[in-house]
Amino acid sequence: MAWITDNRYLSQSEKENNANIIIAYYRAQGLEDRAIAGILGNIDAESTFSPTLTEDGGGGGYGLVQWTPKSDLINACSTLGLSPYTSGDVQIQVILREILGNPASINQWYTTSAFISNYYNFGASSDMIGVTGQQFISNSMNWSPEKMAIMFMAGYERPLANQQTIHWEYRQQRARFWFEYMEGQVIEADYIARIAPFIRVKFYITSEWWEQPRNHRGLDISTGGNDNLYSMCDGTVVLKAWDGDGYGNYMIMKDSTTGMGFLYGHMKEPTQLNVGDTVSKGQFVGIEGTTGHSTGNHLHLEMQDLSNHDWIFHADKSVYSNPAEFMDIPNQEGISAVYYGGISPDPPGPTPTKKSNHWKDFILSKRKKYY
Ligand SMILES: [Zn+2]
Numbered sequence: 001m002a003w004i005t006d007n008r009y010l011s012q013s014e015k016e017n018n019a020n021i022i023i024a025y026y027r028a029q030g031l032e033d034r035a036i037a038g039i040l041g042n043i044d045a046e047s048t049f050s051p052t053l054t055e056d057g058g059g060g061g062y063g064l065v066q067w068t069p070k071s072d073l074i075n076a077c078s079t080l081g082l083s084p085y086t087s088g089d090v091q092i093q094v095i096l097r098e099i100l101g102n103p104a105s106i107n108q109w110y111t112t113s114a115f116i117s118n119y120y121n122f123g124a125s126s127d128m129i130g131v132t133g134q135q136f137i138s139n140s141m142n143w144s145p146e147k148m149a150i151m152f153m154a155g156y157e158r159p160l161a162n163q164q165t166i167h168w169e170y171r172q173q174r175a176r177f178w179f180e181y182m183e184g185q186v187i188e189a190d191y192i193a194r195i196a197p198f199i200r201v202k203f204y205i206t207s208e209w210w211e212q213p214r215n216h217r218g219l220d221i222s223t224g225g226n227d228n229l230y231s232m233c234d235g236t237v238v239l240k241a242w243d244g245d246g247y248g249n250y251m252i253m254k255d256s257t258t259g260m261g262f263l264y265g266h267m268k269e270p271t272q273l274n275v276g277d278t279v280s281k282g283q284f285v286g287i288e289g290t291t292g293h294s295t296g297n298h299l300h301l302e303m304q305d306l307s308n309h310d311w312i313f314h315a316d317k318s319v320y321s322n323p324a325e326f327m328d329i330p331n332q333e334g335i336s337a338v339y340y341g342g343i344s345p346d347p348p349g350p351t352p353t354k355k356s357n358h359w360k361d362f363i364l365s366k367r368k369k370y371y
Contacts, residue, residue, distance in 0.1 A: 003051060003088035010048040016181070018049035022092050023182050029096060030228065032139035033182060038148025039095070041175025042157055045167050051088035064091045065157060076106045099133040099156060109133040111155045118161050122168040123150040131155065138228055140284030149175035197221070197229045197264065197299055198288075206298055209322040215315065218263065218302030219323040222288070225297055229286045231279040232262050232326070239263075239311065240275055247300060248292025252311055253279050259307025260321070265300035266291050 001021050004014045019040055026036045046066040047053040055061030060069045063085070067073035076094045077085040084090065094106075101107030109132070116128045127141075128151050135141060136151060143151065149171045153159065159166050198221070207220035233255035240251045247265035251273070254261045264271075268289025279285060290297045303321040304311055312319060 004049075005052045005086065005088065006050060007052050007054055008050065009053070010050050015044065015049045018051075018088060019178060019181070021088065022049075023178075025089075025092055026096070029137075030226075031096075031137045032228075034143065034145045034148045034179060035137050035139045035152075037145035037175045037179035037182065038136075038150075038152045040178035041145065041149035041171045041173070042152050044174040044178070045171045046157070051091050052086050064088065065095060072108075079103065079106050095156075096137070099136060101133060109136070109155055110158070115158065116154050118158075119150070119154040119168070121163070122153075122161060122166050123147075123172065124154045128154060135284075138284050142282060145175040145179035146172040197232055197262075197301060198223055198227055205324070206296075209320075209324060210317055215317070217320050218265065218300045220298050220300055222296065222298035225288065226268050227288045228284055229264055229267065229288055229299060231281055231283045231285050233258075233260065234280050235278070237271070237273045237275050237277045237279060238306070240271055240273065242270070243292055246293050248294060249286075249289065250292075250300075251285065253285070254306050259305055260326075261304045261306040261311055263300070263302040263304075263311070265302065266294045266298060268297075 001017065001024075003021060004010060004017055010018070022040065022043070023036060026039070027033075031039075043049055043064050046061070047064050049064065051064050053063065053066070055066055055068070061067065062070035063073055073091070073094060074085050076098060077083055077090060080094065080097060082090045082093060085094075097103075098106055098108035101109055111129055111131050113126075113129050116124050116126070118124075120126075123146075131141065131151060133155075136148070136155065139148060150168060153166075153168060153171055205219065206222045207216055209219045210216055231253055233253055234257065235253050235255040238252050238254045238261070241247075242249060243265075247263070249267040249270045250263060250265040251267070251271045252261055252263045264286065266289055268287040268291065271286040273279065273285060288297050288299050294300075301323045303323050303326065304319055305321060314320075
């Protein structure tokens with residue numbers, strides 16, 4: 001796909017051409033669909049997706065998000081070693097790096113009270129204060145496309161807070177449009193427990209519960225990459241630890257209703273949460289990894305009923321629960337239960353396809369009665 005790059009407002013079909021490129025790139029970078037929609041709603045309002053658009057009326061804005069002054073974009077490109085700045089491909093990389101403040105010298109993400117409160121008359125709300133760029137791109141807040149559009153507007157775009165020119169409702173409308181355009185879907189809370197710890201990616205069972213000969217106490221689940229991990233329960237974090245010979249970075253969450261405990265092992269880095277923090281179903285808690293005793297990126301998911309005791313490490317199978325009975329395991333479209341014990345860093349089987357449009361079908365068709 002090639003960008004349409006004229007210094008003019010683009011038509012709807014031209015916008016779609018450019019939006020397709022952006023959607024593919026940001027999905028590949030792991031951005032959550034509603035976060036992408038929030039960005040697209042703003043790009044639509046700022047530039048109609050035209051990367052070479054120079055601001056109408058001479059305000060000095062330029063490009064997809066109308067960098068003002070234009071030198072902000074040019075300087076960021078030189079910091080990042082990207083060129084030319086007129087390229088849409090370059091600009092969407094710059095946007096992501098500016099959101100994440102990576103490196104800090106090009107940070108454009110500001111969510112202190114002073115910045116956010118500027119937009120209280122234009123859709124912003126106090127819960128946007130302190131939201132980080134990382135939280136924004138993973139939408140760990142679980143916000144709607146409309147709210148993500150305002151978050152991006154207030155945290156990144158920072159347009160003049162003027163009712164005549166800010167077009168905040170239009171940004172929201174366009175975010176909703178692009179969310180539907182990309183067939184973005186949100187898992188209703190009822191289903192989250194059944195697909196978590198991964199949401200909207202295909203995953204593979206790479207080692208079964210109590211698999212021999214090692215009495216494997218958990219279920220190994222892999223997307224093949226470093227995908228986001230989500231809580232399977234409404235509860236609290238009861239342990240956060242490091243185990244260099246075993247679980248690597250790991251954490252345990254306890255469901256406050258059922259008492260069921262969920263151990264997530266081999267996480268890429270320590271969870272940002274702390275012991276005692278509350279978690280809700282579907283909340284982002286960390287990243288799939290391969291720390292500790294592990295041969296490739298996967299989640300070791302282990303479960304114990306903690307309603308009568310704290311977590312214990314034990315050889316006795318009766319202490320543990322089989323996670324497969326608490327989740328729906330996709331078993332079609334090439335997804336199968338296969339042992340993952342080799343030296344390859346990738347699990348066997350077909351490469352997982354991220355953001356499959358089929359994810360909801362298999363969740364709905366394989367719902368279990370309990371949990
Ligand atoms: Zn394991």
